[in-house]
Amino acid sequence: MGPKTAQRLALHILRRPEAEVHALAQALVEAKQQVGLCSVCFHLSAEPVCEICRTPNRDPNTICVVADSRDVIALEKTREYKGKYHVLGGLISPMDGIGPDQLHITQLVRRVSKQDIKEVILAISPSVEGETTTLYVGQLLKPFTKVTRIAFGLPMGGDLEYADEVTLARALEGRRELD
16 A cells, blocks of 8 residues: 555544544454465465355366466456465565565475376566566466466557567567457
8 A cells, every 4th residue: 555545544533433443453354364275276265265266157277377466356346267376475575575485385386296287377566576576476387287378468448659679579489360
């Protein structure tokens, strides 16, 4: 949350009745106490195993790897992905002191090597840390299964002239034949 959003939220809360503020504070405390990580995929969950991992009609042979739970939520909004997830809990970032051991990478490799996983989709943002994490995880998983990554490119409504070179290069790399 940025400073402007925090300021707006604070001002909004100050205008609310005291009973509503107490209810909000209690709800926040309860959420912090009750929400943890899924023991299978490490997505946020109030249960030991999250709803996505418990859903039987999801494809158990495909795992989409993301950096954090916000990415799961974004992908679920598309209603396109029907497989399971694995949340790394961040990205490899030596500058910030975050190495592979601080992430849920070992659990991912164990999960993929022990199950009949047909494909792992790496859905990690194309930042320097994201690319490092994608390459590292991809190399670890290649001996066990097919590893793919999501395509990157131009947003709907975007103009080519305003796109940076890396985005344009990714868009060209991710091109596909018209149906």
